[in-house]
Amino acid sequence: MLTFDFHSPVEEISLPLYAEKQVRVFMKRDDLIHPYISGNKWRKLKYTLNQAKQEQRTLLVTFGGAWSNHLLATACAGAKFGFQTYAFVRGERIDNPVLKLCQIFGMQLEFVDRQRYKNKEDLFHERFGNDQHAYFIDEGGYGKQALIGCSEIIDELADHYDHIFCACGTGTTAAGLLEGIHQRGLQTTLHAVPVLKGGEFLREEINKLTKRADDNLQLHSTYHAGGYAKTTPALIQFINEFTQQTGILLEPTYTGKLLFAVHDLLKKNEIPAHTKILILHTGGLTGLLGMLDKF
Ligand SMILES: *Cc1c(COP(=O)(O)O)cnc(C)c1O
16 A cells, blocks of 8 residues: 555634524545645545556556646656656647646656547557556546545545535546445435536436435536636635635635535525535645636
8 A cells, every 4th residue: 555644634614604504614625635646636546556556567647738636646646656657738838837846746748739639548558558567547537446535535524414515527526425425324415516517417427437326416517617727707706705714725726616606505595504514625726826817
């Protein structure tokens, strides 16, 4: 096993809105797991890297966009656990702080146009097909092993919560949480907030990953603010206010939209009073570096 096992803390957040609606709101701070192997990206990588170690692979090969939290997490985790790292980056060659950090951690980058990027298996086989040491990791860390890591979030909870909220990109984190909730036989509703447009498809995606009944899954697919990595002035203003009132930093791509959704649902009385709510902070704060001009 990899020797890095950090249980993220849970803290209660007190805001006038929560008192008014008579709910208690807690946050699991997966953003505090590691500054660069952040949040759910560590959860998703943990068992994947174990598998790679067991198979005696020494090179992690993965995929992502130019601001990908997953690329940075893989670069840093690779350095930490003794792997070389290589990434296919979507789109034309550019320079930005996240890619620079990836390189400082030793990751080798290859930029590929959007057409070629679509077929990741082909890219891997073209370049590394004969390399016994290379290990394929899908975009965003997507995969079965990732689910196990995410389900462990539930194992770490000491208290019971009526509602758990998470942001949703590929749905792997939500699927892992649902798996954990089922495994422990909890009466908890999971609320997944897609951060991209047309997020209704994620219900099917989550079902496919867990193969569980989804009675206790609620998808809130109207909080994407125009699409993936898109923002609105209202979202930015919300992030500023929340961060100033709590000292907890959010970014606009995932966690900002998540908290915006929770507050909106509370204001609309869609979450009953006298319940306990847990919000998962999935990290990814380096994403802010690409969006500072919005603030
Ligand atoms: C990648 C990411 C997500 C999305 O996780 P999925 O498992 O793909 O749904 C959520 N939050 C942050 C901060 C992320 O970096």
